[in-house]
Each structure stands twice: as C-alpha cells, then as structure tokens.
Amino acid sequence: MNSKTSHCKIVDCTIRDGGLVNNWDFSVEFVQHLYNCLNDAGVEYMEIGYKNSPKLLKGADSAGPWRFLDDEFLRKVIPQKLNTKLSALVDIGRVDENDILPREQSMLDLIRVACYIQDVDKALELVQLFHDRGYETTLNIMALSNVMEHQLLEAFEQINNSVVDVVYIVDSYGSLKPNDFSHLVDKFRTHLPNKRLGVHTHNNMQLAFANTLIAAEKGVELLDASVYGMGRAAGNCTTELLVANLKNPKYKLRPVLDMIETYMIPLREKEEWGYIIPYMITGMLDEHPRSAMALRDTPDKDKSVDFYDKLTTPEVSHSK
Numbered sequence: 001m002n003s004k005t006s007h008c009k010i011v012d013c014t015i016r017d018g019g020l021v022n023n024w025d026f027s028v029e030f031v032q033h034l035y036n037c038l039n040d041a042g043v044e045y046m047e048i049g050y051k052n053s054p055k056l057l058k059g060a061d062s063a064g065p066w067r068f069l070d071d072e073f074l075r076k077v078i079p080q081k082l083n084t085k086l087s088a089l090v091d092i093g094r095v096d097e098n099d100i101l102p103r104e105q106s107m108l109d110l111i112r113v114a115c116y117i118q119d120v121d122k123a124l125e126l127v128q129l130f131h132d133r134g135y136e137t138t139l140n141i142m143a144l145s146n147v148m149e150h151q152l153l154e155a156f157e158q159i160n161n162s163v164v165d166v167v168y169i170v171d172s173y174g175s176l177k178p179n180d181f182s183h184l185v186d187k188f189r190t191h192l193p194n195k196r197l198g199v200h201t202h203n204n205m206q207l208a209f210a211n212t213l214i215a216a217e218k219g220v221e222l223l224d225a226s227v228y229g230m231g232r233a234a235g236n237c238t239t240e241l242l243v244a245n246l247k248n249p250k251y252k253l254r255p256v257l258d259m260i261e262t263y264m265i266p267l268r269e270k271e272e273w274g275y276i277i278p279y280m281i282t283g284m285l286d287e288h289p290r291s292a293m294a295l296r297d298t299p300d301k302d303k304s305v306d307f308y309d310k311l312t313t314p315e316v317s318h319s320k
C-alpha cells in the first residue's frame, strides 16, 4: 500500500453532484445498486443527495427525491446500512433545522455544509447544530480559487473556534493548477492545525484526479469523487481512479466497474458531463461554468471560438 495515502477516505458524490446534471432523476434501483457497489468497493461514504428543504427552494418541484432527502424514504431505499456511511449536503439558507432528526433516528452519518467564504460564520452555526444532534460534520468552502487572502485568514479564525470535524477545499470552477492547489492545501494545514481536511475537485482542466492525489499525499483525509466523474459540467475526480490508485487493500475496483458498465455508460448516452471545451474555457478563466452550461443547451453548443471570444472580450461583462 502507498503509505502516503493510507489515511484517505473516499466520499462518493455521484448522486449529489451528478444530480446537478440530470435534476436528480435517478431511479431507486440505480441508487441501491450504487450503494451496494460502493460498499463492495470499500468506499467509506456515499453522499446520497441534498438535505435542503423544498419550502426554502423555489422552482424545484420537478427535481427527483435525492434533492430533498426524506428520512422515511431513505429508510426504504437502504433498508440495511452496510459499511459505507451516508452523507447529505446542505446549503445555508436552504435547510430547515426542523427537518434534521437526531443522528440515532436518521440514516445519515455525515452532514456537510456548503458555503461561500463570506458565509463561513453562518455555515458554522449550522455545523454546531448538526454536531449537537450527533452527526459528523464538514464545512465545504466553495469557489476557493476566487478568494482573497484576508477573507481566508478571517475564516480560519472562525473555523478554529468551531466544532467542525473536517474542512473542505472546494475547486468549484475546476480552475486550480497543481501548484495553486498544493499551496492552498499547505495554507489550510498551517492555519487549521487541529482540523482534518477534505478536497472536492472539478475536471474542467483535466486536473481533478492529479489535484486530488496531491492533496492525498499532503495528508488530506476526505477525497470527494464520483463514479465515471458524473458531476456538474466537467464533472469530478472519478471514484474508479481513486479506488484503483490509492492502493489501500480494502479498495476493490471491480464493483465500481460493474456500476459503470450497468448504469453509467447508458446514462452518459442521455446526459452530458465531463471534459468538454466550453467547460475547459470557463475553468481556465476561473469562472463558474454556468455560461458554458447555457451554451451546451443551444444549437451552437460546439461554437467554442465565439464563446471564447465573448468571455475574453473586456467590454463584455458577465457575472461570476
């Protein structure tokens, strides 16, 4: 075993981040098969969706059940929990604390709170609540490639005074190069000496796996990934690459290959994600992929020269 990565645990985000591709339209059979495959593969966590409240998120009526996880529903989907733990993500302002059962009554083990840097204080209030209800917790700071030094330093102080178990470096735009990523990991390790770390990467520049490995070798413990890379836009680091390369004897590749063959290859015929040129362009420009996602929904989806010119012409303004 490569001892430099033996401390790592994989958090599979196929349903949660992949749901951003297909509006969480996964069948119960798909999710059950994925859970069994991840468990057989030795993957430690499966993020089975969002635990946001439909009351606090307008216009989401058409989304599949994994967008607003319900504990009773979850008990039917996974009647018997195996070794793989279950996780859910919440966004600040979109979660109703009355929906969160004490952990001993819930199927969930881990609740992760996503926020932008300016909302770390609000996110940590939620973390405290979930911690008090018995859950493992993470704080996932999104879009870190766009963050200023003083914002980070202020956030580190708040995090050090909090109960959060794991702090995530999230490369939401898939724009961090290995040197930048490595630098960020060092900074987090220096300023958060008593916190465990995690990373979540996107594959806009085909660096998701490389950056995740760098983090692993620097001691980062929780590594996000998804099967066949299914995740928003360019997708994520793939679960199969981590299972195959972390070389922990508990990891088995065959069950992940089974999931890919049975469900992911047919799904990729219908839904689009992965390394595609407009996503590469937003990644290299350090931008949210929403403009590229909008382009991919039009007949001009492969007109990347025009798209590139628009994004790089100074007088055209576009929001991040």
Ligand SMILES: C[C@H](O)CC(=O)C(=O)O
Pocket: 017, 089, 113, 114, 115, 140, 141, 142, 143, 170, 171, 172, 173, 200, 202
């Ligand atoms: C908190 C999650 O890691 C959010 C996410 O997927 C992102 O890319 O941002």
